[in-house]
Amino acid sequence: MHSALVIGTGLMGTSVALALRARSVTVHLRDVDVAAVRTAASLGAGTPQAPAGAVDLAIVAVPPPLVGRVLADVQAEGVARHYTDVASVKAEPQNDAVALNCDTSRYIGGHPMAGASRSGPLTARGALFEGRMWVLTPTADTTTETLNVALELVALCGAVPVLMEASAHDRAVALVSHAPHVVASLVAMGLEKAEERAVSLAGSGLRDLTRIAEADPRLWLDILSANAGIVADLLEELGSDLEQMILGLRAMAATDEAKRGSGAEIVEGMLRRGVAGRARISGKHGIQPERFEVVTVTIGDQPGELARLFTDADRAGVNVEDIRIEHATGQLAGMVHISVGQGLADRLKHALQARGWR
Amino acid sequence: MHSALVIGTGLMGTSVALALRARSVTVHLRDVDVAAVRTAASLGAGTPQAPAGAVDLAIVAVPPPLVGRVLADVQAEGVARHYTDVASVKAEPQNDAVALNCDTSRYIGGHPMAGASRSGPLTARGALFEGRMWVLTPTADTTTETLNVALELVALCGAVPVLMEASAHDRAVALVSHAPHVVASLVAMGLEKAEERAVSLAGSGLRDLTRIAEADPRLWLDILSANAGIVADLLEELGSDLEQMILGLRAMAATDEAKRGSGAEIVEGMLRRGVAGRARISGKHGIQPERFEVVTVTIGDQPGELARLFTDADRAGVNVEDIRIEHATGQLAGMVHISVGQGLADRLKHALQARGWR
Numbered sequence: 001m002h003s004a005l006v007i008g009t010g011l012m013g014t015s016v017a018l019a020l021r022a023r024s025v026t027v028h029l030r031d032v033d034v035a036a037v038r039t040a041a042s043l044g045a046g047t048p049q050a051p052a053g054a055v056d057l058a059i060v061a062v063p064p065p066l067v068g069r070v071l072a073d074v075q076a077e078g079v080a081r082h083y084t085d086v087a088s089v090k091a092e093p094q095n096d097a098v099a100l101n102c103d104t105s106r107y108i109g110g111h112p113m114a115g116a117s118r119s120g121p122l123t124a125r126g127a128l129f130e131g132r133m134w135v136l137t138p139t140a141d142t143t144t145e146t147l148n149v150a151l152e153l154v155a156l157c158g159a160v161p162v163l164m165e166a167s168a169h170d171r172a173v174a175l176v177s178h179a180p181h182v183v184a185s186l187v188a189m190g191l192e193k194a195e196e197r198a199v200s201l202a203g204s205g206l207r208d209l210t211r212i213a214e215a216d217p218r219l220w221l222d223i224l225s226a227n228a229g230i231v232a233d234l235l236e237e238l239g240s241d242l243e244q245m246i247l248g249l250r251a252m253a254a255t256d257e258a259k260r261g262s263g264a265e266i267v268e269g270m271l272r273r274g275v276a277g278r279a280r281i282s283g284k285h286g287i288q289p290e291r292f293e294v295v296t297v298t299i300g301d302q303p304g305e306l307a308r309l310f311t312d313a314d315r316a317g318v319n320v321e322d323i324r325i326e327h328a329t330g331q332l333a334g335m336v337h338i339s340v341g342q343g344l345a346d347r348l349k350h351a352l353q354a355r356g357w358r
Numbered sequence: 359m360h361s362a363l364v365i366g367t368g369l370m371g372t373s374v375a376l377a378l379r380a381r382s383v384t385v386h387l388r389d390v391d392v393a394a395v396r397t398a399a400s401l402g403a404g405t406p407q408a409p410a411g412a413v414d415l416a417i418v419a420v421p422p423p424l425v426g427r428v429l430a431d432v433q434a435e436g437v438a439r440h441y442t443d444v445a446s447v448k449a450e451p452q453n454d455a456v457a458l459n460c461d462t463s464r465y466i467g468g469h470p471m472a473g474a475s476r477s478g479p480l481t482a483r484g485a486l487f488e489g490r491m492w493v494l495t496p497t498a499d500t501t502t503e504t505l506n507v508a509l510e511l512v513a514l515c516g517a518v519p520v521l522m523e524a525s526a527h528d529r530a531v532a533l534v535s536h537a538p539h540v541v542a543s544l545v546a547m548g549l550e551k552a553e554e555r556a557v558s559l560a561g562s563g564l565r566d567l568t569r570i571a572e573a574d575p576r577l578w579l580d581i582l583s584a585n586a587g588i589v590a591d592l593l594e595e596l597g598s599d600l601e602q603m604i605l606g607l608r609a610m611a612a613t614d615e616a617k618r619g620s621g622a623e624i625v626e627g628m629l630r631r632g633v634a635g636r637a638r639i640s641g642k643h644g645i646q647p648e649r650f651e652v653v654t655v656t657i658g659d660q661p662g663e664l665a666r667l668f669t670d671a672d673r674a675g676v677n678v679e680d681i682r683i684e685h686a687t688g689q690l691a692g693m694v695h696i697s698v699g700q701g702l703a704d705r706l707k708h709a710l711q712a713r714g715w716r
Contacts, residue, residue, distance in 0.1 A: 113561060127656050127716060131693075133559060164555065172556035180545055180564050182607075185632030186599050187538055190592070192635035197522065198530035201491060202639040203471060206538050208566040213636040217629035221622055225610050228621070232607040234548070239600050241544050242593060249540075249590035252583050263586070264579055271575035274543030277550035278571040281560040298485050310668045335489070358485060 001025055001152050003055040005079055007070060009033075009040035011123050012086045012112070013061030017045035018126035019157040028055065040121040054078055057149050059110075060085040064226035068096020075102050082146045083107040084153065088173065089226035090137040090166035097139070108150045109137035109166055111173070112159055130158035137166040170227050176281075178227055179234040181212050181220060188213035245270055293345035295338045298358045309336060309357065316351030318344045359383055359510050361413040363437055365428060367391075367398035370444045370470070371419030372482035375403035377515040380484045386413065398479040412436055415507050417468075418443035422584035426454020433460050440507045441465040446531065447584035448495040448524035455497070466508045467495035467524055469531070470517055485516070492517035495524040528585050534639075536585055537592040539570050539578060546571035603628055651703035655694045656716045667694060667715065674709030676702045 003026040006017045010031075017027045017040060027046030031037045037048045058080035060070050064087040071083060071093075083106055087093050090109040097104055114132040134154040138147060154161040164172070188210040191199055224231055244266060251263025299305045318340050340348055361384040364375045368389075375385045375398060385404030389395045395406045416438035420428050422445040429441060429451075441464055445451050448467040455462055472490040492512040496505060512519040522530070546568040549557055582589060602624060609621025657663045676698050698706055 113559060125654070127654075127693075130656055135559070162555075162558075168555070172553070172559050175548065175552055175556050176560040176564050179548075180567050182603055183541060183545055184563075184567055185629050186596055186603065187541055188632040188635035189599060189628060190533065190537075190596060190635060191638050192631050194533055194635075194638075195530070197520075197526070198533050199638050200520075201471060201493070201530050202534040205542075205570040206534050207639055208569050209538050209542055210632075210636045210639065211566050212563040213629075213632040214640070215633075217626050217633060220629055221626045224607065224625060225618075225622060228607040228611040232604050232611065235600060235604050235607070238544055238548060239597060239604070241547060242597050242600065245540055245544065246590050246593050246597070249582065249586040249593070253586040253590065260583075264583060267582060268575050268579045270547060271543050271571075271578055273550050274546040274568075274571040275573075275575060277546035277548060277552075278568045280549050280552075280557050281565055281568065282572070296483070296485075298488060308672075314666075335485075 001056045001149060001156065003051060003057075004028070004153075005030060005051055005055045005058045005074075006040075006046065006061055007031070007058060007074060008061035009036045009045065009121050010061060011121065011128075013059065014040040014043065014045045014121040014124035015114075015126060015128040016059055016061065016086065016112075016153075016157060018043065018124060019129060020153075021046055022126045023156045025156065026055075036121055040124070043121060043124065045121070045124070051079065055080045057082045057084065057153060059153070060087075063087070063222040064089045064093060065222065067093035068100050068102070071097050071107060072100040072102050075106070081106070082149045084110045084136075084150050086110050086112055087226070088177075088223050090135070090169045092170075092226045094137065094139060094166045104139040105141045105143050106146050107139060108142045108146050109139075109169075110150060110153075111135040111137070111169065112154075112157070114159075127158070129154075132159045133162050134159035135162050135164050135169050137164055137169050139166075170230055174227055174230040174234050178224060178231045179238065181215070182224070182231065182235060183238065184210050184213040241270070293340055293342060295340065295345050295348050295352070297336045297338065297352060299336055309352075312352055312355045312357065313338065313348060315355075316348050318348040318351070359414045359507060359514065361409060361415075362386070362511075363388060363409055363413045363416045363432075364398075364404065364419055365389070365416060365432060366419035367394045367403065367479050368419060369479065369481050369486075371417065372398040372401065372403050372479040373472075373484060373486040374417055374419065374444065374470075374511075374515060376401065376482060376484035377487060378511075379404060381514045383514065384413075394479055398482070401479060401482065403479070403482070409437065413438045415440045415442065415511060417511070418445075421445070421580040422447045422451060423580065425451035426458050426460070429455050429465060430458040430460050433464070439464070440504045442468045442494075442508050442511065444468055444470055445584070446535075446581050448493070448527045450584045452495065452497060452524045462497040463499045463501050464504050465497060466500045466504050467497075467527075468508060468511075469493040469495070469527065470512075470515065472517075487512075488516035490517050491520050493520045493522050493527050495522055495527050497524075528588055532585055532588040532592050536582060536589045537596065539573070540582070540589065540593060541596065542568050542571040599628065651698055651700060653696045653698065653703050653706050653710070655696065655710060657694055667710075670710055670713045670715065671696065671706060673713075674706050676706040676709070 004020055005028045006013045007030045009029050020027050021044060028051045029037050029040050029046045029048050041048050058074055060067055062070050067085045067087050085093060088111055090111060094109055097107060112129045112132060112134045114128050136150050151161055248263045248266030251259045254260055362378055363386045364371045365388045367387050378385050379402060386409045387395050387398050387404045387406050399406050416432055418425055418428050425443045425445050443451060446469055448469060452467055455465060470487045470490060470492040472486050494508050509519055606621045606624030609617045612618055
């Protein structure tokens, strides 16, 4: 790929542009918002000038509801040989493209699984997609040539391509992203009017659970709007499970012993299924969570404590797989949870103790 | 405090015992499970021998449903001058204690907000409570002397005391811990039977959301059983909000434009309330999240990369407030998100770039 046109210079479009520029692709930028194009260009994402002829690939980086319309327009202009988009839902844009008589043989949908918590070109960075999954959703007649150009785009951005049908993609992201996002928002909502004293007891579990609820509501409204039906279906399933759970808990609160027992059975069964479901997404590199061991170290809040800790961990010759830092409200000290490979925790623990860590 | 009796040598009891031993308190251990006492004693948590006379404080560290019964028994024996417990719910044990004619003037409820994801003495550690909140729930007639001994216990364990009424405590933990735990389990449950390809798209948001669903179901059954009614009430409120959200999403999926608009309004309103609720528990040291800035660095998976990174961050003279490491499935590279104080991100960024980090 030698040349590309990025249409829509928000977070995603500008990040793609920066990644392509870093790999010496000529990038042209276009946006209805002139200020956004200027910002993206000043970040080094490419030139605001229109290309002289057709570029190799046009990347439509506009909100999901607009993808079909914009694709139809730029195809009518003939700005590129191949077309893709980066919207986080895929069926609706594809249906729109068909309805608007786009050339779907030259188009393939795309969804890089990265960065959606803030928006705008200023938050863009070329490394946004490194190591991330990038789902590609071919239409019924996408040509192999178009697919290959899209695969090249994914490779240039350092991402990992995954091919899926548009509707399968939308069901999958509804399950692993959209519906959970809504649930996190609902739980966080429950804290809005709560007493300060109650809120002050919140721990890292609740903070982790609600982290995604921090994201920009406007952005998520666009995402949810293009996948609303599927997300609603999933939330209804969750609602039935929730009702079951409530029934179980009510039975557990009963005075009748037999009733309490049957309630406990329901609740425990659901908690166990939760453990089983969670096990499917734990760990990294596809490794199961039980392959890791955790060493917990207490640190002060001085600059350099972490550097010292990791230098010491490094000297022990143990590779750190993951880290979680935990601070209690109102306290300066923190706990650092260091995940290491199976069988390495003791070695790390002894090495750190020998260097004075607790 | 010179002497203590820990009744129940699971994770909590043994951790309290270890903390007290580290501060030179004489600790006696008791458990119906002889092997558990032996394990705790071998960890240095105290002696399995019964005390010769009454100890200063007896710490009842048994599951919530058993606290009242055990308290009545040990008070009848006269093993201690003062009594507390460490159960994660407080109203039911207190009610049980009253119903069983315990001396409630010599008893104060306690709940250290720490470590509940695994159980057993082997996972115990004296530092478990350091910097954590430790809620104390006096009865209507707890003496000041008993309260002071409990405050000493909390101080010896390095925790931060918070006084609350038992029922207020239970409502608070239902809100910030028990109900969210159930919700995380329900979301995780939804992954149990999902297609592998869908699950493979899961990102760090979903992993964080469902982390607490990994915990031991038996342990959580005990916790929930003693607070089942309140948790069910909260989940019903969540259920109503969920229904509202589903209605909003269904409207957003409608063909009628006005209907879509009103659906979007409902959904956006709830997302915004989620952002507001979440903001109440973000950050550490009670500092609001907007006081932090995040610098993101790409690292390889080599031993020493993190140590190098933190040494370099340290050289920049910037205090690291928090860290999050993110790995994509199937990839060796990772992203490290470093939170630093307001206005320090640029300094850190330039210092790290000068040392070759991206």
